Each structure stands twice: as C-alpha cells, then as structure tokens.
Amino acid sequence: MIEAFKEKFEKRHQVARQIKKDGKKIVGCFYGSVPRELVHSAGMVPVQLVEDGNYQYEAKSGLLPYLCGMSKNLTGQIDDKVFDYVDAVMVSTVCDTNRHVPDIWERNKVFPKIWIVRAPIKADDEAVSYYTREVRRLSEELGKLSGKKVTEEDLRESIALYNENRALLRKFYEARPVSGVSAEEAVYVFASALVLPVEEHNALMKKLLANLPPAPVRDQRTRLMLCALNINMSLEVIRLAEKYGARVVTDDFTHNARYGSEEIEINGDVFTSLARGYLRKIPLPGMYAFEQRAKYIRDLMEKSRAEGLIYLIQLYCDAYAMEYSVLKEYFDRWNLPHLKIEAEDTPLSIEQLNVRVQSFMESLM
Numbered sequence: 001m002i003e004a005f006k007e008k009f010e011k012r013h014q015v016a017r018q019i020k021k022d023g024k025k026i027v028g029c030f031y032g033s034v035p036r037e038l039v040h041s042a043g044m045v046p047v048q049l050v051e052d053g054n055y056q057y058e059a060k061s062g063l064l065p066y067l068c069g070m071s072k073n074l075t076g077q078i079d080d081k082v083f084d085y086v087d088a089v090m091v092s093t094v095c096d097t098n099r100h101v102p103d104i105w106e107r108n109k110v111f112p113k114i115w116i117v118r119a120p121i122k123a124d125d126e127a128v129s130y131y132t133r134e135v136r137r138l139s140e141e142l143g144k145l146s147g148k149k150v151t152e153e154d155l156r157e158s159i160a161l162y163n164e165n166r167a168l169l170r171k172f173y174e175a176r177p178v179s180g181v182s183a184e185e186a187v188y189v190f191a192s193a194l195v196l197p198v199e200e201h202n203a204l205m206k207k208l209l210a211n212l213p214p215a216p217v218r219d220q221r222t223r224l225m226l227c228a229l230n231i232n233m234s235l236e237v238i239r240l241a242e243k244y245g246a247r248v249v250t251d252d253f254t255h256n257a258r259y260g261s262e263e264i265e266i267n268g269d270v271f272t273s274l275a276r277g278y279l280r281k282i283p284l285p286g287m288y289a290f291e292q293r294a295k296y297i298r299d300l301m302e303k304s305r306a307e308g309l310i311y312l313i314q315l316y317c318d319a320y321a322m323e324y325s326v327l328k329e330y331f332d333r334w335n336l337p338h339l340k341i342e343a344e345d346t347p348l349s350i351e352q353l354n355v356r357v358q359s360f361m362e363s364l365m
C-alpha cells in the first residue's frame with residue numbers, strides 16, 4: 001500500500017497531465033504558504049512545483065551560481081517544459097530568491113499567469129485584515145481563470161478537506177515512530193501530499209492508517225530526526241545516516257510541519273478565517289516565531305524518542321541558514337545533539353557529507 005505514495009510522487013507529472021486532460025486547470029504553488037484551499041475552491045488543482053532529482057537542471061537554468069539549488073532546479077525544469085500542464089503559478093514569498101526568480105519567469109513568459117502573494121509576517125488585526133483583502137482579491141483572480149466564482153460555501157468545503165488531510169498526516173506522524181514505516185517511505189507519504197489532489201491523498205492516507213506495518217522487533221539503531229526542505233537531498237541524507245546505524249524516526253519539512261499540525265479554524269467570515277489560518281502558522285524562516293519552531297522540533301524529538309537531529313540546509317539558502325543560527329542557540333541551551341549540514345543537491349556534494357554524518361553517528365553511540 002505504502003508504495004502507492006512513492007509511485008504517485010514519481011509519476012506526478014503524468015498524474016497532473018491526466019487531471020488536465022480530464023478538464024481541470026492546474027495552479028503551480030511555490031511554495032508551502034500558498035493558500036491551496038483557495039485554488040481548490042475555484043475548482044482547480046494546486047500542485048507544488050517540486051525540485052527534481054536530476055541535478056543537471058541547475059546548470060540548464062542559466063541562473064547565477066550563487067542562487068539556491070531550489071530556484072535553479074525549478075527554473076531548469078521550467079525551461080525544459082516539465083511543467084507544461086500548469087495554467088498559472090502562485091508564489092507566496094518566503095525569501096528574496098523566491099520573490100525575484102519568478103520575475104525572470106514572468107519576463108520569459110514561461111507561464112500564462114503568475115500571482116505573487118505577499119503574506120504579512122505579523123498576525124495582528126491589521127495584518128489579518130490586509131491578508132483577508134489579499135485572499136479575496138486572489139479568489140476573484142482564480143475565479144476568472146477557472147470560470148467558477150469562489151463562494152463562501154466552496155471555501156468552507158475546501159478548508160474542511162485540507163483540514164482532514166492535516167489531521168490524517170498528524171495521525172500518521174504520531175504513529176510513525178512505533179510503526180514499520182521506513183524513513184524513505186515517510187518522505188513519500190508527505191511529498192505526495194504536495195502534488196496530488198487532496199481528495200486522492202486523503203483516501204490514500206486512510207488506507208495507510210488502517211494498514212500500518214508493525215515496528216521492527218528489537219531495533220537497536222540510533223533514532224534520529226531530520227529537518228529539511230529539499231526532498232531529494234533528504235532521501236540521500238536518510239540513506240547516509242542509515243548506512244552508519246541510524247533510523248530516522250521523524251522529520252520536519254516546513255510544509256509538513258504546517259500540514260501535519262494545526263487545522264484552520266473557521267470562525268465567522270471564511271475568508272478571514274483562511275487568512276488567520278495562514279499568518280504566522282507555517283514555519284517559514286522569518287515568518288514564524290523562532291522559539292515556537294525550536295520547541296516544536298524539541299517536542300517532536302521527545303515524542304519520537306529521537307536521540308539526535310540532522311538539520312539539512314541547501315547551499316546558498318540564506319533564509320534557512322539564518323533561521324538555523326537562531327535555532328542553534330535553543331538547541332545548545334537544551335543540549336540537544338544536532339548536526340547542521342549544508343550541501344548542494346549534487347552527487348559530489350552529498351558524497352562529501354559522508355564523514356560528517358558518520359562522526360555525528362559515532363558521537364551518539
């Protein structure tokens with residue numbers, strides 16, 4: 001059953017093309033803080049623009065070498081027409097790179113339409129009121145593209161579906177450390193949520209939760225947690241850590257922390273509820289309280305009995321590197337054993353992590 005998540009993720013472009021063939025439009029999301037419920041309630045399917053394991057896309061992008069691998073990899077894929085099924089892209093700003101690289105996409109007219117969503121970094125009344133107006137504006141734009149006006153009722157239904165997905169993912173993350181789900185399989189469970197229609201992912205999740213494989217008996221491996229952003233690099237680091245005697249029992253992708261945690265509460269106006277549900281709720285660097293994120297990681301480690309943490313950052317990603325420097329103060333204060341690694345998504349760069357991961361594992365044994 002669990003292989004279905006991997007298969008769907010790996011065939012994500014075929015899945016999306018089939019959706020399009022069946023008559024639905026597709027909105028590419030860049031990235032975790034795009035309000036997908038809004039896209040869904042306009043009758044379209046939100047699909048995350050996900051980095052590809054083929055590192056040659058970075059060189060193909062023609063972007064400056066010191067930009068992060070994520071933006072180069074996506075731009076390389078776009079230039080290669082990998083996302084030819086996308087009808088529009090919604091960019092929710094996280095950092096300077098993800099704000100400005102879409103300007104290049106716009107200039108090169110690679111997508112029919114690009115919306116930039118600027119979420120405030122605060123969640124006070126003024127910020128909520130601003131973001132509600134933004135959410136309403138976007139709903140109108142989305143409605144024009146799909147030909148289906150977003151109604152309050154539609155939006156309520158979409159929020160309910162995504163809330164169900166969050167609840168299912170949370171259940172999965174609670175059960176995962178005491179189940180036989182491997183770390184690689186768990187990455188696909190989460191990653192497929194980014195690229196599949198929510199209804200399909202919910203159905204898969206329900207089947208999985210009803211049939212979780214049992215935990216391995218007398219497992220002596222060192223239990224680890226992984227914090228990361230890049231899906232391919234995470235898989236590589238998991239394999240490396242396992243080579244040196246680890247079992248990665250939990251992880252925290254910033255998209256996942258949101259999708260696996262709080263549901264959006266509908267209280268009064270549904271557009272305002274959606275706006276409130278996104279502001280300072282997604283653990284993006286600089287847009288989320290550092291202490292809260294550090295505590296979230298510590299609590300997740302405690303719950304899953306992880307003995308150490310690997311914090312993986314993509315090279316030239318200043319946003320996560322700066323966030324780490326603040327989180328590190330908390331980790332040090334709590335004597336939380338951790339290893340920060342910074343690498344590019346290339347075989348050579350990953351290979352160079354061997355010694356560091358090995359010595360970290362030895363320090364935990």
Ligand code: SF4
Nearest residue numbers: 068070095098317319
């Ligand atoms: S958050 Fe980091 S990896 Fe993502 S676009 Fe910004 S710089 Fe790149």
